[in-house]
Amino acid sequence: MPKVTINEKPIEVPAGTTILQAAEKLGFAIPHYCYHPHLSIAGNCRMCLVEVEKAPKLQIACQTQVTEGMVVRTQSEKAKQAVRATLEMELINHPIDCPVCDQAGECGLQDYYMRYGLHSSRVRLSDKVRKRKVIDLGPLVVLDTERCILCSRCVRFTDEVTRTHELQFFKRRDHTEIGTLDDQPLRNAYSGNVVDLCPVGALTSKDFRFKMRVWFLKSTPSVCPLCATGCNIWVDHHEREYATSDVTHSLGQDKGMPDVYHPGGEVYRLRPRRNDELNQSWICDEGRMGYKSLGAENRLYEPLVRKDGKLTWSDYGEALELLHQKLTDLKARHGGEAVAGVASPQATNEEIYLFARYFKDVIGTRLVDWRVGDGYKQIEAREDEILRRADKNPNSRGALLILAALTKQGGKGAEEILEAARGGKVKALVFQSQEWLARYPDQAKLKEALSRVDFIAAFATHRIPELDLVHLVLPQASYAEKDGSFTNYEGRVQKIQRCFPSREDTKPGWQIMASLFKKAGRELDVNSAADAFKMLAGEVPAFKGMTLAGLPSTGTVVPIK
Amino acid sequence: MSDNYQVDYKVKLVPEAKVHQTAIVKGLSVTMKEFVKTMFLGDAPTVQYPEQHRKYSERFRGVHILTQREDGSVKCVACMLCATACPAHCIHIEAGEIPDKRIEKYPGVFEIDLLRCVMCGLCVDACPEEALVMSEDYEMSSYAREDRVVARVDLMQRLKIKTWNLGYRPRYGESEKKIENKVLATGGTRDAGRHGEGG
Numbered sequence: 041m042p043k044v045t046i047n048e049k050p051i052e053v054p055a056g057t058t059i060l061q062a063a064e065k066l067g068f069a070i071p072h073y074c075y076h077p078h079l080s081i082a083g084n085c086r087m088c089l090v091e092v093e094k095a096p097k098l099q100i101a102c103q104t105q106v107t108e109g110m111v112v113r114t115q116s117e118k119a120k121q122a123v124r125a126t127l128e129m130e131l132i133n134h135p136i137d138c139p140v141c142d143q144a145g146e147c148g149l150q151d152y153y154m155r156y157g158l159h160s161s162r163v164r165l166s167d168k169v170r171k172r173k174v175i176d177l178g179p180l181v182v183l184d185t186e187r188c189i190l191c192s193r194c195v196r197f198t199d200e201v202t203r204t205h206e207l208q209f210f211k212r213r214d215h216t217e218i219g220t221l222d223d224q225p226l227r228n229a230y231s232g233n234v235v236d237l238c239p240v241g242a243l244t245s246k247d248f249r250f251k252m253r254v255w256f257l258k259s260t261p262s263v264c265p266l267c268a269t270g271c272n273i274w275v276d277h278h279e280r281e282y283a284t285s286d287v288t289h290s291l292g293q294d295k296g297m298p299d300v301y302h303p304g305g306e307v308y309r310l311r312p313r314r315n316d317e318l319n320q321s322w323i324c325d326e327g328r329m330g331y332k333s334l335g336a337e338n339r340l341y342e343p344l345v346r347k348d349g350k351l352t353w354s355d356y357g358e359a360l361e362l363l364h365q366k367l368t369d370l371k372a373r374h375g376g377e378a379v380a381g382v383a384s385p386q387a388t389n390e391e392i393y394l395f396a397r398y399f400k401d402v403i404g405t406r407l408v409d410w411r412v413g414d415g416y417k418q419i420e421a422r423e424d425e426i427l428r429r430a431d432k433n434p435n436s437r438g439a440l441l442i443l444a445a446l447t448k449q450g451g452k453g454a455e456e457i458l459e460a461a462r463g464g465k466v467k468a469l470v471f472q473s474q475e476w477l478a479r480y481p482d483q484a485k486l487k488e489a490l491s492r493v494d495f496i497a498a499f500a501t502h503r504i505p506e507l508d509l510v511h512l513v514l515p516q517a518s519y520a521e522k523d524g525s526f527t528n529y530e531g532r533v534q535k536i537q538r539c540f541p542s543r544e545d546t547k548p549g550w551q552i553m554a555s556l557f558k559k560a561g562r563e564l565d566v567n568s569a570a571d572a573f574k575m576l577a578g579e580v581p582a583f584k585g586m587t588l589a590g591l592p593s594t595g596t597v598v599p600i601k
Numbered sequence: 602m603s604d605n606y607q608v609d610y611k612v613k614l615v616p617e618a619k620v621h622q623t624a625i626v627k628g629l630s631v632t633m634k635e636f637v638k639t640m641f642l643g644d645a646p647t648v649q650y651p652e653q654h655r656k657y658s659e660r661f662r663g664v665h666i667l668t669q670r671e672d673g674s675v676k677c678v679a680c681m682l683c684a685t686a687c688p689a690h691c692i693h694i695e696a697g698e699i700p701d702k703r704i705e706k707y708p709g710v711f712e713i714d715l716l717r718c719v720m721c722g723l724c725v726d727a728c729p730e731e732a733l734v735m736s737e738d739y740e741m742s743s744y745a746r747e748d749r750v751v752a753r754v755d756l757m758q759r760l761k762i763k764t765w766n767l768g769y770r771p772r773y774g775e776s777e778k779k780i781e782n783k784v785l786a787t788g789g790t791r792d793a794g795r796h797g798e799g800g
Contacts, residue, residue: 139680139729140706174702250696250706253681 042108047115059101059112060088068114071123071152073130073239074191075102078320080200085130085191087152089122090114098122120156127157133169133214135186143241145254149189169214178225180232180246180325185217188242194218194234201322201426202228218242230426232328236311236321247329248309252278260539261313261593263526264327265386265519268419268431270528271323272313272594275331275520277539280306284544305540307331307520315594318532324428334518338503341543344513351508356545360552363470363512364559366495367403370468376404380457380466383410383443384473385433388524388536390572390588391549392439393580394564395472396446398553402560407460408446410439410472411453412480419529429529433475437600438527445580461489469493472549473516474500474507499549515546522548523569525588527598534595535588657737661768662720664738665713667756668731675757677732679708683724691717692724711753715741722769734770 043052046063053062058081060070073085081103088101093111098119101112113119131149138144175183195207195218206220206228220226226234235245257276264271283299310331312323333339343359344351371379381399383392399408419437421430433439443449450456454476460466469490471477477498480486483506490496490509497512507513521542527533542548547555554566566572573588582598639645648655657663668676679696697709724733743749 137705139682140678140704144680174705250679250698253685255685256681 042106042110044106044108044110044112046112053106055105057106059090059092059099059104059106059110062106063090063101063112063114070101070114071127071156072102073148073189074193076193076196076237076321077314077316078201078322079193079196079237082192082196085189086126087123087130089119089126091116091119123152123156124159127152128159128162130189131157131161132163133171133186134189135168135170137187141184141187141241142244142249142254143187143238147241148239171215171217175219175223176225176246177220177223177243178227178231178246180328181226181235182244182246182249183219184242184244185219187240188218189240190216190218191239192218193237193239194243197234197237198226198228201233202230204228207234229324229326229424229428230322232325233312233322245309252308257308258539259311260520260537262519262536262539263434263528263534264310264323264330265434265526265536266327266330266432267423268429268433268436268529269319269427270434270526270532270534270595271319271327271427272315272534273323273327274311274313275307275539276309276311277305277307277520279540280304282543302544303541304543305520307334307539313593317594318528319427322427324426326428331520333502334520336502339518340500340503340513340515340546342515342545344503344507344510346511351510351513356514356547359512359514360555360559363497363514364556366497366512367468367470367556368560370495371403374467377407377460378465378467379403379405379470380407380460380468381405381470382454382457382472382476383408383439384471384476385410385431385436385439386473386475387435387439387549388522388569389435389438389442389527389533389576389583390524390569391472391553392435392442393446393576394550394553394557394566394572396443397579398556398560399470400446402557402562406447407457407466408443409449409454409457410443410476411449412455412476413453416440416453431529432479434526434528437529437531438525438533441527441531441582441598441600442576442580445582458486458489461493464492466493468495469497471496471498471510474498474502474504474513477506477509478504499552514552516552517542517546517548521546522550523588524548524550525569525573525591528595531582531598531600532595533583533586533591533598535591535593656766657739657768659766659768659773661735661737661739662722663736663765663768664715664741664751665724665756666734666736666767667711667753668734669757675707675711675732675753676730677708677711677728678704678706678730679711680706680729682727682729683733686723686727688721688723689717689719691715708753711756712750713756715749715751716746725769725771728771731771735768736765737768738765 041052042055043050044062046066047068049066051062051066060072060075063070070088070090072088074082075088083100083103086100089098090101091113092099134149144150171185173184173186177183195209198204198207206226207218210217210219234243257278259274259276262273262275264273281301282304283301285299310328312319312321314321343354343356345354345359345362367379381395383395396408399405415431416436419431423430457466461469487509496510498507498510499514499516500507501516501518519536520539523538525533525535550566550569550572554564557564570588577583577586586596670676679694681694684692684694691714693710693712694708695710696706698705699707722735725735741749
C-alpha cells in the first residue's frame with residue numbers, strides 16, 4: 041500500500057492505483073477526456089498532466105501509477121499552464137457551434153474552458169480545418185467529425201466492450217477524424233453508449249436530437265425495468281402540465297367543464313448511471329429507448345369498466361368500489377378459494393408484497409402466483425455477453441422471494457390458477473399487470489380459461505388488446521411515477537424513484553392495494569412505498585432489517601437461496 | 602441685526618379693472634399663439650395618436666423581431682438561450698432540423714407570449730447572434746388573449762412593417778444593415794453560431 045501526497049494531502053492507496061484515481065479519492069478532480077473508468081487507458085488527450093516531484097517532466101495522471109512517497113501537485117502553476125495549453129490545442133479546429141450542438145451544457149470542452157481556459161482564440165475562423173458534419177451512424181447516433189477531439193473513447197468502446205470494432209480513426213494529422221468504414225451504421229445493441237461516452241459533441245443522440253436543452257432537464261436516479269439485470273439509469277425529465285381534457289375521455293368534456301391544469305412531467309431520455317458492480321457505465325439500446333412507452337398513445341390514465349360487453353371509461357372511486365364489492369361478494373358466495381390473484385414480476389417489491397398479502401389475509405386464498413413454465417428457474421440466463429438477460433421482467437427474483445415467504449407455492453405456478461379457472465372453481469381473478477396477459481405463451485388457452493371466470497380485474501399501465509378479456513381495469517403509475525424497489529437476477533435490491541406526479545386517476549400499485557385493504561376494513565399503516573417496504577422487511581426473511589431510504593444508490597445484494 | 606433689517610416696499614398700485622384687462626390680453630395672446638402654432642404650424646407637444654406615433658429612443662423595448670438571413674430564412678438556430686434567460690418564461694421554442702449541414706437547426710416553433718413578457722430585454726442580451734432584437738412597437742392590445750402569443754412567422758414579418766423602427770438590440774448603427782438583410786456575404790454568415798472570438 042504505497043503512501044502518496046497529493047496537493048499536500050497524504051493518502052494510502054492499493055498498489056496499481058493511478059494518480060487520477062487517488063486524487064479522485066481525495067476529492068481533487070483532474071481534468072481528463074480520454075480516461076474512462078471502464079475502458080482501457082489510452083493516455084492520448086494530455087489533459088491530466090500533473091507535476092510529480094523528482095520527475096523531469098509533467099506526467100499524465102490517468103496512467104502513472106502511484107509509488108511509495110510520491111509527491112504530486114495538480115494545482116501548481118506548471119500543471120495549470122499545461123492544461124490550458126492542451127485545451128487551447130483541442131480547440132484550435134473546434135467549430136464552436138455550441139448553439140446548435142446538443143452537447144452544450146454537459147460538454148467537456150465548455151466545462152474545462154470555463155474552469156481552466158478563458159483564453160481568446162489565436163485561430164481565425166477561416167483558418168480552421170473543416171470536416172464533415174451530420175453523419176448518420178445508425179438509429180441512435182449522429183457523428184460530427186469537426187467537434188471531435190480524438191480521445192478514442194468510442195473506438196475503445198467498440199473494441200473492448202461490444203467487440204464489434206466499427207469505429208476507427210481515419211486520415212492523418214489535423215485531418216484525422218473518427219468514423220466507420222463508408223459511414224456504415226453502428227450495428228451493435230449498445231451503440232447508444234458512445235453518445236454518453238463522448239466528452240464533446242462529436243457523437244450525439246439521434247433520438248434526443250434537438251428535443252431539449254440539457255440544462256432544462258432534471259435527472260432522477262432509477263433502475264431500468266426492461267430485463268432482470270436492472271441496470272442503473274438516470275431518468276432525465278422535464279416538468280410539463282397536463283390539462284384535464286388530456287386525460288378524461290368522457291367525463292369532463294361532456295359536462296363542458298373548463299380545463300384544469302395539473303403538474304406532470306415528461307421523460308426525455310434515459311442515461312446509464314454508473315454502478316461498478318453491475319452495469320458499469322453502460323445500458324443497452326433497448327433500455328435506452330424504454331422511456332418511449334411512458335408517454336405512449338395507449339397509456340391508461342382512467343379506469344375502464346365493462347358495460348354491456350364493452351370497456352368504457354369510468355370514475356376512479358366507482359371502479360375501486362366495484363372491484364372491492366365484486367371480490368368480497370364472490371368470496372362470500374363461493375369461499376376464498378374462488379378468488380385468485382396473478383402477481384406480476386413487473387411490479388415493485390412493495391406492490392407484490394401488498395398484493396400477496398391482500399389475497400392471503402383479506403381473501404384467504406392460496407392461489408397467488410405468477411410463474412409460467414420454467415422460465416423463472418433461469419432468471420440469470422443471459423441474452424448476450426454484456427448486460428441483457430432473457431428474462432424481460434425487472435423483478436422476477438423479488439416476486440419469487442416474496443411469494444415464497446408469504447404463500448405456499450405449488451409446483452405448477454400460475455397454471456394451477458388457470459386450471460382451476462377452466463374447471464369453473466375460480467370466480468374472480470385479479471391481474472397485477474397487463475404484461476402477464478400479453479406474455480402468456482398460449483393465448484387461445486388463456487382466453488378459454490378466462491371466459492369461464494365471472495369477474496376479471498387488472499391493474500394496467502397501457503391499454504393493450506389483451507385487456508378486452510377483462511371486466512375492470514385500474515390505471516397504474518409507471519416506474520417513473522412511483523417509488524419502490526426492484527430485486528434483480530442476483531438479488532440486488534435497487535431503488536426506483538418518482539420523477540414527477542402521476543396523473544390524477546393513475547395510482548402506484550401499492551396505493552391501490554392500500555386502499556383495497558382499507559375498504560376491507562383492515563387499514564394498514566401504509567402511506568408511502570417506504571412504509572410498505574418496512575412491512576415487507578419485517579415479513580420476508582431475505583429483506584430483513586432493510587429500509588427503502590437506507591438502500592445505497594448501487595443497491596444491496598440479498599441472499600437468494 | 603434684526604432691528605436694521607428693512608424691506609424696501611415698492612408696490613405699484615394699479616386699479617383693479619386694469620389688472621383684469623392686461624391679464625386677459627396677455628392670456629389670450631398665449632392661447633392664440635399656441636392655437637396658431639398647433640393648428641397651422643403643426644408644432645404641438647402632443648401627437649395625433651393613433652394616426653401619428655411618438656418617436657421613441659433607439660433603445661425602446663417593444664415587440665420582438667426575429668431577424669433573417671440573406672435568403673430570408675430565420676436566423677435563429679433555436680439555441681434556447683433566450684428562453685433560458687427569460688425571467689417570465691414567456692418564450693417557447695421547439696427546435697427542428699433542416700438539411701443544410703452547416704446550420705442543422707432552426708426553430709420549428711418560436712412563440713413569445715406577450716401577455717407574460719415583461720419587456721426586460723434579457724432575451725436580446727442572451728442571443729449570441731442578433732437573431733432576436735426588439736422593435737419600437739408598443740401596440741400590444743388585441744381582442745383575444747390567443748392573439749398575443751406571437752409565433753415565428755409574425756415575429757419575422759415585423760421587419761416589413763416600416764412603421765416601427767428597430768428598438769433594443771445589441772449593436773446600433775452598422776448592425777442594422779445586417780438586420781435588414783442587405784449585407785454581409787462573407788462565408789461565415791450562413792454558419793450557425795460561429796464567433797471569431799473565444800475558444
